[in-house]
Amino acid sequence: MTAAVLDHDSADAHEEHPTSLRIDSRKLAIWTFIGSECLFFAALITTFVIYRNSHATGPGPKDVFEVPLVTAGTAVLLFSSFFVVMALNGAQEGNRKKLLLWLSLTVLCGCFFVGMQVYEFTGFMHKGMGYSTNLFATSFFTLTGFHGTHVAIGTLWLGTLLKDAYKGRIPPNKALNLEIAALYWHFVDVVWIIIFPVVYLMSLFAK
Amino acid sequence: MATAALDPAHATSPKRSVLVDWLTTVDHKKIGILYGASAFIFFLIGGLEAEVIRLQLMKPDTHLVSPEFYNQLFTMHGTTMIFLAVMPISAMFFNFFVPLLIGARDVAFPRLNAMSFWVFLLGGLFINASLLMNAAPNGGWFGYAPLSSRQYSPGVNMDFWALGLQILGIASLAAGVNFFTTILNMRAPGMTLMRMPMFVWSVLVTQVLVLLSFPVITIALVMLTADRNFHASFFSYNVAGGDPMLWQHLFWVFGHPEVYILIMPAFGIVSEILPVFSRKPLFGYSAMVFSMAFIAFLGFGVWSHHMFATGMGPLADSFFSLMTMLIAIPTGVKIFNWIGTLWGGSLQFKTPLYFALGFIAMFIMGGLSGVMHAVAPADLQQTDSYFVVAHFHYVLFGGSIFSLTAGAYYWWPKMFGRMLDEGLGKVHFWLMLIGFNLTFFPMHFVGLLGMPRRIYTYPSGLGFDGYNMASTIGALTLGVGFLVFIYNVIRTWRTGAHAPADPWGGATLEWAIPSPPQEWNFAVEPTVTEKDALWAMKRAAGVKVLPEPPLVSGKGIHLPSPSWWPLFTSFGILIFMVGIMVKGETHGFPFGPISVFGVLLTAFSIFKWSYQPVDHPTSH
Amino acid sequence: MxxxxxxxxxxxxxxxxxxxxxxxxxxxxxxxxxxxxxxxxxxxxxxxxxxxxxxxxxxxxxxxxxxxxxxxxxxxxxxxLKVLRYVFASSLLIAVVVISALFVLFTYNRTLWWATGVWK
Amino acid sequence: MRYLHVPRPWYRPVGLLGALAAVLVAGCSGPYPQSTLEPRGDFAAMVDSVFMTTVYLAAVVFVLVEGALLFVLFKFRGKPSDADPKQIHGSTVVEIIWTIIPAVVLAVVAVPTVRTIFATAAVPATSPDGQPPLKVEVVGHQWFWEFRYPDLGITTANELHVPIHRTVDLRMKSADVIHAFWVPQFAGKRDVFPNRETRLWFTAAVTGEFPGACAEFCGTEHARMDFYLMVDSAAAFTAWVDRRHADSTMMYTGAPKHAADSVPLASMDPKVARGKQLFTTKTCVVCHSLSAMNPFKDQIGPNLSGIGTRKMIGAGWLPNTDENLREWIEHTQKVKPDVLMKGLPPISDDEAAALIAYLRTMR
The missing domain is CATH 1.10.287 (Helix Hairpins)
Incomplete structure (x- = not known):
């Protein structure tokens, strides 16, 4: 949420001269926020690893996880990272068509990923794995739900930027508006880069 | 945009009622005052709770309050003092003075700054509202599971705590991002990192600690909330094999850095005051910076020294013992450097110096008892006894509060344009020093004599009686001390002498501008050439005190415009949390309609906020 | 901007x-x-x-x-800018080190390995 | 700007001295049966020795540093009109010196610290009296302590009997929330958890009665979760164990070893007989056992074997007088709010007296 707030809100009262580090405050802020987020996800992932095998009651990883589906989700998220970087490229070059094309693809990817997660969670419910069925389920849903919320917020954020881009409000000198959203989006992606092997593959592999 | 042609009316904020002005302000100085005022009220509430605790413990087998209420009192006292008093009083100084000290017009994100404050205030009111419902948190400020689980705390008490701290965490994290960015990116030309005032360094280090430790407690609180409200069992062993120990680890991974979050700003304030009143620069500037950074870094590697009694095994005990002792080295360096600053100086005994010296003297004692805790076997005897209570009050009261009070006397003229009364200030100091030592020094003894913490009463015959009586008398003395302070504030408000721009012969930039500062801080942006920027300017001009700076019209100065959205965003967050407490679950969906409304309000406010122009519309 | x-x-x-x-x-x-x-x-x-x-x-x-x-x-x-690298890398470092230490400590904490005579 | 009076030099430290004096006066109120400073066993003695090392070092550091601070305050007083002093920015040599000195002091503390950590970690294999350590299982409850002796087959509560010179090997857990077991004169604290075992050990060097307490906040009545450590001579301990066995055997086999139970109900003192009946009809028996041997595991209330002669009731807190026992039985929730002993059928003074008479026969 902090990240979204930073968009459009750098009011350094003295733009007359460059900032001390010669970068826009918003960019520094989003990196600071990302640094802080590392600790959020580190705590969540550790909790999951600790409770990964606590599924005496109800289904465990091997009963519910579907590698193909999640691999698809992972691929989509990776692609979206590529797409958004291309969109940023377009924005910086002032190429509105390029910007619109890649940015819409990114937003689509975001929607697809969230959809994948909803589908996945629904499937788990049908297999008898609710939020509080066992600790494995609880920590899984908490971790991936937290990540999914990040993806959803990112998708909304990029969506508003898509609207801006469509209206021509992201000229090259405002490409930074997209850049900070993209940084956030990449971070969400790298978190999934960790979650995919640690949560899915390793849990399935254990024992 | 660097627009020269501005609506001149804008710069003087016309046509807004006083109330609207304060509710929508994005001026870091006003936000600072708001922080200070609300935090001081919370401080008084927390102090009142402490006085009741002391009255209850004055004599053995007292029945002034019920055990249940006593538990609420000490939980609220700890929570209030840490999260609602010391942190936000520090935040008052961050807000008011960081931009002034680095020569900036405002913080990097003024509206985010306003949101931090409103979220903090609403969070604080939320937690304290529990007192009105006679359902205040009662599981200790550390909220150990499984005592804090639904099974053993069935009421809403710990919901107030868990949700309230999450609200406050949002405020701290937002402020952390904001001040980290501000300090790194908004410094006046020429102010390199190693020319920054020590207070600014302390804020920077504090914000790093906030940014890296608050996420961990947030996650822990989310899991506790899930345990309490959504049938999870992260920390409840009996349902599905959850482990209460995980809570302790997560809590202290946050909890130890939190201790430094409380003390670092105090280091910074004292490091500003001592040079000014000894008329001599800070001794060993870079050693001070590095020791602070080192303390902060080590602060992440010592959390388990709060858990020696859990039986972690000799390897872990030794590791955390040694790491903790290591922290004493940079801390010692800081104390020696402060004394080195005074050495050979020309000490001007004004009230701020009194409190700063009190800080050093008391903090030494807190540090020494801290080393005793680092000795793990000895800590087995001391932890959870009154010895620990004595130790951390020497650090948090003798340290933080003495220093924050010093800061209040030091910076009051700059904030409000009037001088606090010196005589009353010194009365305040002596009452506080005597009261403080009378309260907490005996606690060392009574702790070593075997009095556990957090007990609502104790039997006679264990030798506790005299010490407790002394502590209670001391606590009442402390209370009188703060009444003197309040009287001083009121008197100064009405009849205090007007403050010049530079009453103390200051070393830093804030003393170069009028007291109180005008909305835009610096009419002309300062250029910094060395440490102690103002002293350098005075030396260059060959004067002891610069001529009084003229008030300017502010025409053409570009300022961020006020906004309602930070306030609305904060309400959205509050409503979301209230929704979780009121209705934990609806047909398997964890959030009730109130929470959904809160999320929508937050999202809507942020959306509007994002598209609201940063500056006054006419300036575009 | x-x-x-x-x-x-x-x-x-x-x-x-x-x-x-x-x-x-x-x-x-x-x-x-x-x-x-x-x-x-x-x-x-x-x-x-x-x-x-x-x-x-x-x-x-x-x-x-x-x-x-x-x-x-x-x-x-x-x-x-290098400073961004430092910000990210140091946060990541603290996250990895602290959380791994927590994990190890927590796991060993569940055993009584030291009380069974190893250290005598 | 108004510059107020400068306090006379002599009166500056008076505040602190006054505080110290008050503390010393207040301190004259011994004895201190729960003191960590008077170790009565090996574990506590080791801890005390390393603690005192730090105290002496800390005292030296304290005097030197606070002394330096005071010296500076008197020596370098300035007047507003004084010229600026020499502007010194620091000294690398001095700073290196005062980085090294604390490091050395800490090293002096660190060595005995680590040694003591390892020395106290594991239970010694044999006791000073040559026997293997006495195993005791400690179970913390909201808000009382349960003690089981697995090798002796007996259970008791709130009074831990141990023989002198025999190392006690405590294996501890909790029935509900986290508590901490603490007998300051014998050992440091150790937390007890619901889901894992923790260990602690000590060897008592003197006989006597020593108070202990719960040191981890555990809910409403945390303050009233005390207990007594009874260090007996070897003979007294054996007698105590025999007594527990005898009482309990009688209860299961009917063997006439106990004054109250050797006689049939009809020929018993009618008051005691009524008390015995009431113990069942007033549902006491649901939560409490009067037998030290083979009681139900995880019983809700404390085991009451030998309650007639225990030193304290209400978890090591109220003296075991008839008056206190009556108050406890009739108005438990008033005496100790929130304990689980609630929702009982009302008990009249008469009935309480009968119950007490019966309980007093449990020796």
Missing amino acids: STQSVAHDQPHASGGKYVQIAVILFVLTALEVALFEVSHEAGPTGFGALLASHFVVILLALSALKFWFVAMFYMHLKFD
């Missing part, structure tokens, strides 16, 4: 570079899944078993590599 005046525009990678990275990321992910499948189906001996015995290490190495590529190129850390 006058970003032009802010001299932050370090040279960024080109579109072609981004495509290359995308391919690498895709291949690495495929490798992860392949590693998982091979290890999962592996018999007691042979190459599969070798992979299986180092499954966690290889998997974490592959992920770290992907992480590095995204952070360095897509997030421009390679081209951008």
Whole structure:
């Protein structure tokens, strides 16, 4: 949420001269926020690893996880990272068509990923794995739900930027508006880069 | 945009009622005052709770309050003092003075700054509202599971705590991002990192600690909330094999850095005051910076020294013992450097110096008892006894509060344009020093004599009686001390002498501008050439005190415009949390309609906020 | 916001570079899944078993590599101001070290390994 | 700007001295049966020795540093009109010196610390009296302590009997929330958890009665979760164990070893007989056992074997007088709010007296 707030809100009262580090405050802020987020996800992932095998009651990883589906989700998220970087490229070059094309693809990817997660969670419910069925389920849903919320917020954020881009409000000198959203989006992606092997593959592999 | 042609009316904020002005302000100085005022009220509430605790413990087998209420009192006292008093009083100084000290017009994100404050205030009111419902948190400020689980705390008490701290965490994290960015990116030309005032360094280090430790407690609180409200069992062993120990680890991974979050700003304030009143620069500037950074870094590697009694095994005990002792080295360096600053100086005994010296003297004692805790076997005897209570009050009261009070006397003229009364200030100091030592020094003894913490009463015959009586008398003395302070504030408000721009012969930039500062801080942006920027300017001009700076019209100065959205965003967050407490679950969906409304309000406010122009519309 | 005046525009990678990275990321992910499948189906001996015995290490190495590529190129850390690298790297370092330590400590804490006479 | 009076030099430290004096006066109120400073066993003695090392070092550091601070305050007083002093920015040599000195002091503390950590970690294999350590299982409850002796087959509550010179090997857990077991004169604290075992050990060097307490906040009545450690001579301990066995055997086999139970109900003192009946009809028996041997595991209330002669009731807190026992039985929730002993059928003074008479026969 902090990240979204930073968009459009750098009011350094003295733009007359460059900032001390010669970068826009918003960019520094989003990196600071990302640094802080590392600790959020580190705590969540550790909790999951600790409770990964606590599924005496109800289904465990091997009963519910579907590698193909999640691999698809992972691929989509990776692609979206590529797409958004291309969109940023377009924005910086002032190429509105390029910007619109890649940015819409990114937003689509975001929607697809969230959809994948909803589908996945629904499937788990049908297999008898609710939020509080066992600790494995609880920590899984908490971790991936937290990540999914990040993806959803990112998708909304990029969506508003898509609207801006469509209206021509992201000229090259405002490409930074997209850049900070993209940084956030990449971070969400790298978190999934960790979650995919640690949560899915390793849990399935254990024992 | 660097627009020269501005609506001149804008710069003087016309046509807004006083109330609207304060509710929508994005001026870091006003936000600072708001922080200070609300935090001081919370401080008084927390102090009142402490006085009741002391009255209850004055004599053995007292029945002034019920055990249940006593538990609420000490939980609220700890929570209030840490999260609602010391942190936000520090935040008052961050807000008011960081931009002034680095020569900036405002913080990097003024509206985010306003949101931090409103979220903090609403969070604080939320937690304290529990007192009105006679359902205040009662599981200790550390909220150990499984005592804090639904099974053993069935009421809403710990919901107030868990949700309230999450609200406050949002405020701290937002402020952390904001001040980290501000300090790194908004410094006046020429102010390199190693020319920054020590207070600014302390804020920077504090914000790093906030940014890296608050996420961990947030996650822990989310899991506790899930345990309490959504049938999870992260920390409840009996349902599905959850482990209460995980809570302790997560809590202290946050909890130890939190201790430094409380003390670092105090280091910074004292490091500003001592040079000014000894008329001599800070001794060993870079050693001070590095020791602070080192303390902060080590602060992440010592959390388990709060858990020696859990039986972690000799390897872990030794590791955390040694790491903790290591922290004493940079801390010692800081104390020696402060004394080195005074050495050979020309000490001007004004009230701020009194409190700063009190800080050093008391903090030494807190540090020494801290080393005793680092000795793990000895800590087995001391932890959870009154010895620990004595130790951390020497650090948090003798340290933080003495220093924050010093800061209040030091910076009051700059904030409000009037001088606090010196005589009353010194009365305040002596009452506080005597009261403080009378309260907490005996606690060392009574702790070593075997009095556990957090007990609502104790039997006679264990030798506790005299010490407790002394502590209670001391606590009442402390209370009188703060009444003197309040009287001083009121008197100064009405009849205090007007403050010049530079009453103390200051070393830093804030003393170069009028007291109180005008909305835009610096009419002309300062250029910094060395440490102690103002002293350098005075030396260059060959004067002891610069001529009084003229008030300017502010025409053409570009300022961020006020906004309602930070306030609305904060309400959205509050409503979301209230929704979780009121209705934990609806047909398997964890959030009730109130929470959904809160999320929508937050999202809507942020959306509007994002598209609201940063500056006054006419300036575009 | 006058970003032009802010001299932050370090040279960024080109579109072609981004495509290359995308391919690498895709291949690495495929490798992860392949590693998982091979290890999962592996018999007691042979190459599969070798992979299986180092499954966690290889998997974490592959992920770290992907992480590095995204952070360095897509997030421009390679081209951008050093301070951003420090901010991210130090947070990541603290996160990894503290949380790993917590994990180890927590796991050992569940045993009574020291009380059973090892240290006598 | 108004510059107020400068306090006379002599009166500056008076505040602190006054505080110290008050403390010393207040301190004259011993004895201190729960003191950590008077170790009565090996574990506590080791801890005390390393603690005192730090105290002496800390005292030296304290005097030197606070002394330096005071010296500076008197020596370098300035007047507003004074010229600026020499502007010194620091001294690398001095700073290196005062980095090294604390490091050395800490090293002096660190060595005995680590040694003591390892020395106290594991239970010694044999006791000073040559026997293997006495195993005791400690179970913390909201808000009382349960003690089981697995090798002796007996259970008791709130009074831990141990023989002198025999190392006690405590294996501890909790029935509900986290508590901490603490007998300051014998050992440091150790937390007890619901889901894992923790260990602690000590060897008592003197006989006597020593108070202990719960040191981890555990809910409403945390303050009233005390207990007594009874260090007996070897003979007294054996007698105590025999007594527990005898009482309990009688209860299961009917063997006439106990004054109250050797006689049939009809020929018993009618008051005691009524008390015995009431113990069942007033549902006491649901939560409490009067037998030390083979009681139900995880019983809700404390085991009451030998309650007639225990030193304290209400978890090591109220003296075991008839008056206190009556108050406890009739108005438990008033005496100790929130304990689980609630929702009982009302008990009249008469009935309480009968119950007490019966309980007093449990020796």
